[in-house]
Amino acid sequence: MRLSVVARSVLLLLVSASPALLRAQFDPPSVDELKMTADPKAPGAAAVYLFREESTDDIGHTQTYYVRIKVLAEKGKELATVRLPYDSDRFKVTDIVGRTIHADGTIYSLTVKPTDLMEIKTKDFQINETVFNLPNVDVGSVLEYRMKLHYVGMDYYSPTWEIQQPYFVRKAHFSFRTDRNQMYTMKIDSDAKVIKGNNGVYALDLTDIPPLPKEDWMPPLDSFRWRVEFGFSLAGNGVRFWNSEGKWWADGTIEFANTTSTLKLAVTDIVDPGDSERVKAEKIYAAVMKIENTSFTRAKSKAERKKEKLKDTDSAEIVWKQQRGSSNQIALLYVALARAAKLKAWPMQVVNRDRALFNSGHLSMDQLDDYIVVVMIDGKEELLDPGQKMCPFGYLHWKHTLATGIRLTDKGTEFDTTPGAAFKKSTEQRIADLSVDETGGISGTVRIVMTGAKALYWRQLTLENDEDEVKKRFNESLRDDLPEGVQADFHHFLALQDYQNNLIAIVNISGNIGSATGKRFFLPGLFFEARAQHPFVAEDKRITPIDVHYPRMEQEDVTYHLPAGYNVESLPQTAHVLWADHALLKISAGEKDGSVTVQRSMLYNFTQLDAKEYDKIHDFFQKVATADQQQLVLVRAAAAKGK
Secondary structure (H helix, E strand, O other), X not given: OOOOHHHHHHHHHHOOOOHHHHHHHOOOOOHHHHHOOOOOOOOOOOEEEEEEEEEEXXXXXXXXXXXXEEEOOHHHHHHHEXXXXXXXXXXXXXXXXXXXXXXXXXXXXXXXXXXXXXXXXXXXXXXXXXXXXXXXXXXXXXEEEEEEEEEOOOOOOOOEEEOOOOOOXXXXXXXXXXXXXXXXXXXXXXXXXXXXXXXXXXXXXXXEEOOOOOOOOOOOHHHOOOEEEEEOOOOOOHHHHHHHHHHHHHHHXXXXXXXXXXXXXXXXXXXXXXXXXXXHHHHHHHHHHOOEEOOOOOOOOHHHHXXXXXXXXXXXXXXXXXXXXXXXXXXXXXXXXXXXXXXXXEEEEEOOOOOOOOOOOOOOHHHOOEEEEEEEEOOEEEEEOOXXXXXXXXXXXXXXXOOEEEEEEOOEEXXXXXXXXXXXXXXXXXXXXXXXXXXXXXXXXXXXXXXXXXXXXXXXXXXXXXHXXXXXXXXXXXXXXXXXXXXXXXXXXXXXXXXXXXXXXXXXXXXXXXXXXXXXXXXXOOHHHOOOOOOOOOOOOOOOOEEOOOOEEEEEEEEEEOOOOEEEEEOOOXXXXXXXXXXXEEEEEEEEOOEEEEEXXXXXXXXXXXXXXXXXXXXXXXXHHHHHOOEEEEEEOOOOOOO
8 A cells, every 4th residue: 555645654653763765765964974074165164065956846845955964073063953944835745855874884774753843923824843863963974855845735845956955965966857938147156057858857066065154243145145036927037027016016015005995994094194205204104103013012812813804914904993003004004094194205215234135137026025215304305214113204124225126216116225324323322420449349321322233233133022131131131342341231221112312221340350450450441342353354365256345333431430549550552543435443541530531432334335345354354452451451540658
């Protein structure tokens, strides 16, 4: 009797694979693979991929992944934990077999059921992750596994081949069998080509694939990692694709953001007839910010929605009536309300810059992420981010700056890129008032005043986490900035809900600081830089572009109240480090009435840089690191005669 696919899958997942079955699934490793202790093409690597294979069969509705890895050092054992994210609405994981082979040839088969975890769930999709651990992994082991996914209720699928991995890949094979004419984009620093056979199979073979780079402040990996992206379109070419898809996109957004009589009536309660365009825009913004943003709250179950008589939010009007919707739905509601108030407003959907960069050659609307709004105020277009809860009016979340996407205009749809942010939009000021005793004990408070990106980050974090978790993360964010032996204890935020104004964090400081040598007492001159891990200092060369996310200004104002019986021998020296038009560091210090005040200002006036400019940024941060390691030196005052 033949087993069904489901029954066969259950057996594969729930029981250990027999040696005979594993021999049928896998080829035996070579003697060289078992004996190898290093790879000359990947010196110092903790592991290498001996072979990788990805096969998509659009006709058979399956995807198969096969991997063989050699573990060369302790860190390489991390690859024994395998994670496979997948869209659970489109795919089901069916077959998983795996084994570990020790250097002496001993085989240990995968015997446990993989864990299937839900990672992300929205109204439109659910991302799951299958996780399993290969057994008995030692340095020198060969790891091997094969996984298969089946389409669920989906006729076709166009794959993306992610070619580079965390470690060097000796050989890789990719294939895609389809009976449809596919278009694809290819980003590979190699002479290899995708070959299309007469049997409808696209294939790519590669050798000696370098590992993914790992450097400070890289752009999204998807912007430079080797990859091939397939896409299907009846349009036949990129121009026709974006014209047709743009029209479809425009029709959908206009339908959702339809200015109904209900919304026109709602606007009369929000704005006054005599309001200027700016005041109207700000009042509508404040109104939609009050709506429950379900992108920052727990998704309601079907039963809860039924009990609360909530409808599917398939129009701006329903979002307004129910006073709840996702980030994108709220952004489109803003468009509808603005238009009802006689403002010119258009939706724009961009690729989030924390994830990827827009690629017009990749023929897929799926690469677009979030909606923002373009509104005309006093004859000038301004960009707003009403879908980002707690985002101030006139400010974009950093992931939506320098982001490309598609937008509506009076003439139709077009590609556009949002402008970069100004450094004055994102500031952080740390004001510390600290008392130091003669034993080095320190106590005091720090006020951290934030605007822009940092303020938005913490405000949104409080929406998704409880008070204890926020406190834990805030303390962790300060830990590496404080001197050894000093602890931060976050106390509370001020103006947490007042997103149009500064966010202020109050932090208590305690611990032990400084060291004494004879008559002298040494304190870190730059309190928050005592253990700073400055970027771009350790490496002399750079292979990837640089992306610091957003321009910013950081200021520190630290007052040390000195212990009795000590005088200042030397202060941190004044510093002025300039990288013209890009960055600036200023340090100054002064002494008055038993206290020392040290001020530091750091300005980043750039966001993205090409790797060829690395020498300049490397030189600048080396000077910054040197200036930040200065000390404040105290000396014990001489005792008065007769005492």
